[in-house]
Amino acid sequence: MSLLFKEGFDYAFDSKGCDTCQGKCCIGESGNIWINKFEIENLSKHLNITLNDLRIKYLEKRGYKYSIKEVQLSEDNYACVFFNLNKKQCSIYEARPTQCRTFPFWDYFKNNKEEVIQECPAIKDL
Numbered sequence: 254m255s256l257l258f259k260e261g262f263d264y265a266f267d268s269k270g271c272d273t274c275q276g277k278c279c280i281g282e283s284g285n286i287w288i289n290k291f292e293i294e295n296l297s298k299h300l301n302i303t304l305n306d307l308r309i310k311y312l313e314k315r316g317y318k319y320s321i322k323e324v325q326l327s328e329d330n331y332a333c334v335f336f337n338l339n340k341k342q343c344s345i346y347e348a349r350p351t352q353c354r355t356f357p358f359w360d361y362f363k364n365n366k367e368e369v370i371q372e373c374p375a376i377k378d379l
Contacts, residue, residue, distance in 0.1 A: 255267065255268055255269065256377060259358040261363065262358055262362070262363060263366065263378075263379050264357075264366060264369070264370070264376050264377060264378050264379055265376075265377040265379060266357055266358070266373075266375050266376060266377070267375045267376075267377055268375060269375070270373065270374045270375025270376070271375055273374060274341075274373070274374050274375065275341045276332075276336055276341050276342065276343075277372050277373060277374075278353075278356050278357070278372065278373060279332060279333045279336040279343065279353075280326070280330065280331070280332045280333075280336065281330065281331065281372070282329060282330075282331065283323055283325075283329075283331045284323075284331075285315060285318075285320045286320050286321035286323070286333055286350065286352060286353070287318060287319070287320055287350065287351075287352050288312065288319050288320065288321055288350040288352075289318075289319075289350070289351070292348075292350045292351065293307060293308075293312070293319060295348050296311075296345060296348045296350075298348075299345060299347065299348035300345070300348075311334055311335070321333055321334060321335065321350070322334045326338075335349075356373075357369045357372075357373050357375075357376060366378075
């Protein structure tokens with residue numbers, strides 16, 4: 254078992270759990286998928302498209318920040334526009350933003366551990 258730990262969290266993450274998950278961290282209620290300037294530039298290069306095309310096709314301006322667009326699957330069910338629904342995996346994995354890279358070790362889950370345990374089968378309670 255290849256467990257990942259992070260100081261301050263009373264659970265671990267087993268990446269092997271992703272094999273059976275079907276992408277629950279990329280599908281669900283609508284939310285923000287924050288992406289910063291550096292990540293936007295990196296993603297533009299990764300996709301081999303201009304910054305302007307990336308912003309128009311894949312990003313939404315929310316206040317002074319950008320969020321990756323979502324695709325509505327059903328009434329209250331959305332998926333990140335970069336989540337490949339057929340393969341059940343991220344199509345930009347190498348260029349995914351920090352928010353995605355740091356899941357499930359978000360400060361929010363320090364006080365809401367049961368929520369992340371329900372969402373993510375890769376979570377191992379300590």
